[in-house]
Amino acid sequence: MRFDSALGLESRRGPLAVAARFVVYGLMVVAFTGPLVGLLVSAFSKTLDPTSFTLWPDEFTLENFVQAGEKNVYLYLLNSFVVVGFGLLLQMLVSVFAAYALARKKFRGMTVVMLFMLATMMLPEEIIAIPLSLVLADLPVLHLNLIGTYAGMILPVGAWGFSILVMTEFMKEVPVELEEAARIDGAGELRIFATIIVPLCRPALGVIGVFGFTMIWDQYLLPLIVATESTMWTLPIALRSLRSDEEVGIGVLLAASLLALLPSIIAFLAFQRQFMRGLTSGAVKG
Structure with missing residues (x-):
């Protein structure tokens, strides 16, 4: 309306x-x-x-941006790009494969799996902060310590319930007849997934791409738990540090804030067409 x-x-x-x-x-x-x-x-x-x-x-x-560089803001910006780049790629891969299993395969405990994913979306980050830090300090089975590593900031954001649910609901709307026709032509499971399912889900990929980028880019608690040195800080943590630094002027803080804002705008513009198509498709199907 x-x-x-x-x-x-x-x-x-x-x-x-x-x-x-x-x-x-x-x-x-x-x-x-x-x-x-x-x-x-x-x-x-x-x-x-x-x-x-x-x-x-x-x-x-441009003095504000020069002083921001002296305060290592560009290093923090680079750290943010590293985390969001690998984190978003991993998140989209996990979401696509998990959604395909939930939308196309029938197995016991599917409802329980969906409930667990919904539960992760309902819990605030502060509740899982301590358990998450314990898990990252001693990764189960592998017994690896990910505290103080970029992997510790990337792996926890690799699976997000929202992205999986969006992809699942979108894949359910893909006609099963297309898969059946491809199987008659001799296509295997992986080929059907890569050449039929994924291309038809581009609008949904745009939606989870925009929301996933924003979610990872705005992470504050996770980098705060994992980063043991200031050189590993991401931009949200750096902004909090700049606010508490009496030697930093308001101009430098605003310049750093602008640098933190621009990537989200660029990400939305990059995924804009698919994002709008995904929202429109969801509205029509709903």
């Missing part, structure tokens, strides 16, 4: 209705984009005045 339809503006005609639309849309733009514009302008400003709002810096400068 369109926003103007919900307010009853679409059915109204005349100058007052047009003016009302402009006012409503203007307020929405200010509410949603105002803080982002303020962050962007302030990050490139030499002198900051918290009481004023401008669309262009009074004194344009």
